[in-house]
Amino acid sequence: MQVIVNRNALADVLVVASGIASARTxxxxxxxxxxxxxxxxxxxxxxxxxVALRCSVRQVEVRKPGDILVPADKLTQIARESVDxxxxxxxxxxxxxxxxxxxxxxxxxxxxxxFPPVPDLEGxxxxxxxxxxxxxxxxxxxxxxxxxxxxxxINGVLWEKKxxxxxxxxxxxxxxxxxxxxxxxxxxxxxxxIVPAKTIHVLQRVLxxxxxxxxxxxxxxxxxxxxxGYVVSSxxxxxxxxxxxxxxxxxxxxxxxxSTEAFISAVRRxxxxxxxxxxxxxxxxxxxxxxxxxxxxxxxxxxxxxxxGYGGENxxxxxxxxxxxxxxxxxxxxxxxxxxxxxxxxxxxxxxSEFMYVxxxxxxx
Amino acid sequence: MNQLHHILHVDMDAFFASVEQLDQPELRxxxxxxxxxxxxxxxxxxxxxxxxxxxxRSAMPMGAAMRLCxxxxxxxPRGKRYAEVSAQVFQIxxxxxxxxxxxxxxxxxLDVTGSVRLFGQPEEIAREVKRRIxxxxxxxxxxxxxxxxxxxxxxxxxxxxxxxxxxxQDGIQAFLDPLPISRxxxxxxxxxxxxxxxxxxxxxxxxxxxxAVLRDRFGEAGGQFYRLIRGIDDREVVPDTxxxxxxxxxxxxxxxxxxxxxxxxxxxxxxxxxxxxxxxxLLARTVTLKIRSGDxxxxxxxxxxxxxxxxxxxxxxxxxxxxxxxxxxxxxxxRLIGVGVSQLSNGAGQQLSLFGQEESFRHRQLDQAIDKxxxxxxxxxxxxxxxxxxxxxxx
Numbered sequence: 001m002q003v004i005v006n007r008n009a010l011a012d013v014l015v016v017a018s019g020i021a022s023a024r025t026x027x028x029x030x031x032x033x034x035x036x037x038x039x040x041x042x043x044x045x046x047x048x049x050x051v052a053l054r055c056s057v058r059q060v061e062v063r064k065p066g067d068i069l070v071p072a073d074k075l076t077q078i079a080r081e082s083v084d085x086x087x088x089x090x091x092x093x094x095x096x097x098x099x100x101x102x103x104x105x106x107x108x109x110x111x112x113x114x115f116p117p118v119p120d121l122e123g124x125x126x127x128x129x130x131x132x133x134x135x136x137x138x139x140x141x142x143x144x145x146x147x148x149x150x151x152x153x154i155n156g157v158l159w160e161k162k163x164x165x166x167x168x169x170x171x172x173x174x175x176x177x178x179x180x181x182x183x184x185x186x187x188x189x190x191x192x193x194i195v196p197a198k199t200i201h202v203l204q205r206v207l208x209x210x211x212x213x214x215x216x217x218x219x220x221x222x223x224x225x226x227x228x229g230y231v232v233s234s235x236x237x238x239x240x241x242x243x244x245x246x247x248x249x250x251x252x253x254x255x256x257x258x259s260t261e262a263f264i265s266a267v268r269r270x271x272x273x274x275x276x277x278x279x280x281x282x283x284x285x286x287x288x289x290x291x292x293x294x295x296x297x298x299x300x301x302x303x304x305x306x307x308x309g310y311g312g313e314n315x316x317x318x319x320x321x322x323x324x325x326x327x328x329x330x331x332x333x334x335x336x337x338x339x340x341x342x343x344x345x346x347x348x349x350x351x352x353s354e355f356m357y358v359x360x361x362x363x364x365x
Numbered sequence: 366m367n368q369l370h371h372i373l374h375v376d377m378d379a380f381f382a383s384v385e386q387l388d389q390p391e392l393r394x395x396x397x398x399x400x401x402x403x404x405x406x407x408x409x410x411x412x413x414x415x416x417x418x419x420x421x422r423s424a425m426p427m428g429a430a431m432r433l434c435x436x437x438x439x440x441x442p443r444g445k446r447y448a449e450v451s452a453q454v455f456q457i458x459x460x461x462x463x464x465x466x467x468x469x470x471x472x473x474x475l476d477v478t479g480s481v482r483l484f485g486q487p488e489e490i491a492r493e494v495k496r497r498i499x500x501x502x503x504x505x506x507x508x509x510x511x512x513x514x515x516x517x518x519x520x521x522x523x524x525x526x527x528x529x530x531x532x533x534q535d536g537i538q539a540f541l542d543p544l545p546i547s548r549x550x551x552x553x554x555x556x557x558x559x560x561x562x563x564x565x566x567x568x569x570x571x572x573x574x575x576x577a578v579l580r581d582r583f584g585e586a587g588g589q590f591y592r593l594i595r596g597i598d599d600r601e602v603v604p605d606t607x608x609x610x611x612x613x614x615x616x617x618x619x620x621x622x623x624x625x626x627x628x629x630x631x632x633x634x635x636x637x638x639x640x641x642x643x644x645x646x647l648l649a650r651t652v653t654l655k656i657r658s659g660d661x662x663x664x665x666x667x668x669x670x671x672x673x674x675x676x677x678x679x680x681x682x683x684x685x686x687x688x689x690x691x692x693x694x695x696x697x698x699x700r701l702i703g704v705g706v707s708q709l710s711n712g713a714g715q716q717l718s719l720f721g722q723e724e725s726f727r728h729r730q731l732d733q734a735i736d737k738x739x740x741x742x743x744x745x746x747x748x749x750x751x752x753x754x755x756x757x758x759x760x
Contacts (some may be wrong), residue, residue, distance in 0.1 A: 151720075173671065174716055247719045280714045320716060344717060360717040 001037045001066020001091040006059035010042075010087065011079040013055045014072070016205050016230070017046040020053050021072035029114045032069035035089065035096075036112070037062045045118035046072060051199045051234045052118045053206075058229070069110035070096045078105050119233040121226040125215035127161055128185040131227055134214045135207050137168040140179035140330045140355050142200045146172035153239030156194040161218055163188055169244050175323050175359040176244055184213060191218035194241055199223070199234035206230045248358055249346050252339040254312035256285060260336050260351075264328045266304045270294045271321035273302040280318035280362035283347075285310050285340070294321075317343055318362045324349070327357040369534060371487040372602060373475040374509040374517035375458060375494060378526035380471035381411035383504050384450050385440045396421070396437040403428035410442050414526055447471075450502055456610055456705065457497045461490055466602045474514055476602035488531050495529060501663060515550055515598035516540070522548075537596035542569035550593055551586055559583075568594050611649070613637045614703020620659040622698040628688065634704040635684050639677040640736060642706065648673030648715060649706035652683035656691060657701035666691060672718055673710055678728045680706065 017033045025031060025048065034045040042060040046053050068091045075096070079087065084100035091097070091109065098105040138157070146154040151173065158169040164186045169178045203225060207214070214227035224233040270281040270292035284291040288311075292304045317340055328336065331351035339348040343364055349357040377383070381399040386392045396416035401407025407427040419434035431437060451470045458465045461484060464476035477490050484490045491508040498506045509520025511532035520530040520540070532540045545567055546552060546560045559582065565571050571579075571594045579587035592598065613634040621627060631654075642649055650673045657663040668683045684704055 171719060173718055173720055176719060242720055278714050279716075318714070346719070358719065360719050363715045363717060 001035070001068060002063040002088070003037045003042050003090075004061045004063070004086050004088050005042055005057055007079055007082055007084055007087050009057050009059040011076070013044050013057055014076040014079050016202070017044050017053055017055065018072035018076040019205065020048050020051055020202060021046040029069055029110050030116075031071055031073070032110055032115070033072045033075060034067070034069050034112055034115050034118065036067045037065045039065070045115070047116050047118055049116060049235075050196065051202055051232065052116075053202065053230060053232055054118045054120060055230045066091050067112040068094065068096050069112050069115055070107055071109075074105075074107050078107070118231075119222070119224060120231050121215055121217050121224045121233075124187070125185075125226070126187050126191060126218040127164075127166065127183040127216045128213045129166060129181065129183045129216065131207055131210040131212055131214050133166075133181040133183075134216075134225075134227075135204075135210075136332065136354075137166060137179045137181050138200060138204060138207070140332075141168045141170040141177045142197070142204070143326045143330065144170040144172055144175055144177040144357075145197045145200070146170075147197075151242070153194055153237055153241050156196045156237035157200055158192060158194050158241045158244070159216075159218070159223070160190070160192040161186065162190050169241070171242070171244065171247075174320075175327075175357065176247060177327065178244070178248075178356045180354050192241075193218055193220075193223055194237035194239070195223050196234060196237050199232065202232055202234075206232055247346070248356070249339075249341065249348060252341045252345075252348055254285065254310075254315060254341065255337055255339045256290060256308050256310045256312075257335055257337050258290070258306065258308055260328055260331055260334055262306060263336065263338075264325060266290075266292050266306050267321050267324050267328070269304050270302050271325075273300050274321065275299065279320050280364070281321045281324075282316055282318050282364060285312065285315045285317075287311065287314075315340060315342060316364060317345075317347055318364045319347065319359060320362055323359050327359070331355055368478065370476060370478045370512055371481065371490075372511055372514055372517040373477055373487065373491055373494065374511075374514070374521040375454075375473050375475060375498075376507050376509075376518075376521045376525070377454065377471035377498075378505045378507055379411055379413050379417070380451075380504070381442060381447055382413035382416070382440075384447055385443075386413060387503055388446070389440075392438055392440070396434050398427065398430055398434075398437045398439050399442050400427050400430075400439065401441060402439055403431060412437075450504070452609070453502050454498055454504075454506075456612065457501060458494065459610060460497075460612065460614075461494060464602045464604050466604055474517065474602045488529075491529055491531070495527075500661070512537070513596070513598040514600050514602065515593055516596055518550075519544070519548060532596075541594065541596055542567065542572075544568045546571060549590060551589060556583065556586075610653075610705050610707035610709070611638050611641050611645075611647075612653070612655075612703055612705030614655060614701060614705075616657075616701045617699065620698035620700050621702075624692050627699060627702055628685075630702055631684055631688060631704055632681065634702075635681045636677050638704050638706055639675055639680050639732065642675040642709075643732065643736060646711060647709045648675050648711070649680070650674075650708035650710075651706065652680055652687070653705040653707065654684055654687040654691065655701070655703040655705060656696070656699055658697040659700050660697065661700070663701075664691070669708070673708070673715055675732075676728045677732055680704075 021031055021033055030048060036043040042057045044055050078098050082100050088099040094109045096107045096109045141157050145157055154171050160167040164183045166183055167180050206228060210228040214225055217224035222233055222235055273294045273296045275296040278296055282293045290306045290308045295301045327349050333351040337350045344361055346358050346360050382397045385397055385399060397413040398409050398416055398421060399411040400409045409423050409425045409427055409430045411423050412421040416434050416437050421430040421434050447470055458473055458475060462475050462477050462480045466474040477487055487510045491510045495506055495508055505527040507521045507525045507528040509517040509530050511517040511520050512534050516532045520532050524530040546565055547557055576591040579591045651667050651669045653665050653667040655665045666687045668687055
């Protein structure tokens with residue numbers, strides 16, 4: 001194998017690929033990325049057996065096709081540290097030679113036949129969605145994914161497809177985020193799968209600064225997403241995602257519209273006087289205003305008043321301020337609606353019809 | 366205070382230094398100074414008894430202490446470790462009375478007035494406290510037993526280390542009279558010379574002064590001196606507003622290796638602990654299983670629950686999981702077994718959960734029903750079936 005490749009293009013792909021490969025593993029081949037040179041393209045693959053990534057680097061001149069496994073971290077470091085515009089990568093006897101103008105690296109490789117398959121998305125995708133929409137669906141839900149919860153199925157984001165409608169849901173048992181968007185193209189019918197948190201993080205990197213369309217394959221045992229020249233495939237989280245519809249309150253009878261920016265500022269300020277023992281910020285809804293207050297024992301208290309159109313009866317609800325802020329940061333709309341019923345009952349944050357967030361309160365004394 | 370009270374003052378001996386000597390056997394028998402090095406202008410946080418013989422004291426500049434005892438080993442303090450041992454000690458103390466007032470990490474007052482019927486005479490309780498601390502932490506404590514806080518603290522200070530001094534109600538004056546006036550609470554560098562001006566050296570000397578004279582000399586404090594000198598102190602033992610833990614344990618007369626029997630005991634203890642939580646309106650987040658084997662090795666295993674609970678069922682699930690983990694490793698026969706809960710709160714600021722509200726509601730109703738029956742007919746009136754216990758283990 002011999003290729004001349006644009007160093008920046010190579011480094012960009014390797015950074016994402018090595019994020020998958022370099023995990024703590026005892027299998028040496030899984031610490032590697034696979035380089036496959038064919039007519040006109042250099043294909044880079046990496047996998048940890050759960051998430052796999054393949055990407056073709058197009059700014060390349062293939063002199064001689066070939067195939068090699070190279071330790072991901074070393075190759076990534078070489079690509080990043082080198083100063084050349086292009087690098088020449090050659091393979092002889094499972095040794096990878098990387099040459100720049102004044103440099104020559106020999107990195108010992110592995111047998112490419114040992115590498116697990118790195119799937120491509122073949123045939124028609126089940127849905128095609130604008131990258132921008134997919135990014136929004138992911139950003140508006142991934143923050144609420146449970147971290148190592150014993151209720152295994154919530155350690156991922158639920159992706160549901162109903163004809164052209166895509167609905168992503170994530171929960172950690174205390175709050176639940178749901179984002180809805182429309183696919184450009186989609187096969188008819190329903191499908192759903194739970195995508196692991198790690199896969200979501202890989203997708204966020206791959207989709208960043210992307211444009212155009214992303215193709216998605218829904219299947220029973222894996223998800224495949226193709227966009228920006230990358231193909232990400234991943235095993236799914238097994239198990240039954242909780243029936244989220246049941247926890248979305250249907251009887252919230254009080255609503256208030258708030259400026260997103262002003263609400264963020266108020267919550268952040270009220271959160272200043274909370275601490276480990278008293279994490280909650282109290283939201284008091286009264287005629288034409290919302291008062292946020294907090295108290296940190298032995299430190300002090302904070303009160304922030306927001307003018308807002310509210311005409312319902314007075315309600316006090318306590319919330320973990322971080323839970324509110326997490327959602328406000330991703331709504332992407334200038335205003336949000338906050339709906340509630342009473343103390344110690346869930347609050348609901350809505351941004352248009354596309355984003356909904358159920359958040360359980362902290363109990364007030 | 367109308368009723369005669371029994372107060373214990375429990376004081377760990379050279380606590381930080383003793384913990385270091387415990388963890389680093391090569392330090393035992395040597396003068397040890399815990400604190401930062403003199404180059405860092407450190408002060409002595411604790412001095413081992415070996416170092417105290419040279420005159421080293423806590424709060425002394427490290428440099429000065431090292432001049433007094435150049436061969437002393439200086440050890441940097443490990444606050445986290447001391448807190449861990451302290452928690453162990455307090456866990457023992459709260460088993461004798463809920464009225465435990467922590468004074469510091471290594472010192473506490475206990476009001477055992479109400480514990481006499483359960484645990485015997487105050488002196489016996491003190492002996493048992495010392496024994497348990499020694500057995501479970503390998504550290505010694507000095508305990509003073511007296512009708513009030515002032516006397517109890519004096520008593521523990523006078524018999525150190527590993528001391529036990531009792532001041533009986535009818536022996537207060539005899540106990541106090543010979544003591545130097547510097548032992549009087551509130552007498553320090555500034556006040557001591559003023560007593561000396563009056564020709565006063567001991568408590569007995571001071572007793573000749575009228576309250577008016579003392580007040581004249583020392584203002585408000587004079588009135589307090591007047592009472593303390595006579596052994597009068599009616600400050601109450603105020604437990605931490607929030608108890609640190611609740612636990613229940615039992616020591617078997619013979620070692621037990623029947624795990625089903627142990628499960629049954631644990632279920633009963635879980636039930637008791639949960640009931641105490643409910644009675645005090647507390648929620649617990651950490652559940653601890655404690656097991657001592659026949660060879661006196663004690664293990665504790667803890668599990669933290671996402672949201673605080675006072676439900677028997679929820680605590681039982683955690684206890685069962687901990688027990689199963691332990692029993693899967695071919696453990697030795699058991700001498701002592703117990704269940705404890707900690708990280709207690711009153712529920713304010715508790716993060717509520719989206720799921721499981723229904724299930725939780727049912728457990729709560731069951732708990733409340735059982736509590737009611739017991740309040741009315743006594744604890745033996747109703748129990749949880751072993752079958753329920755077994756089933757619970759599979760959850």
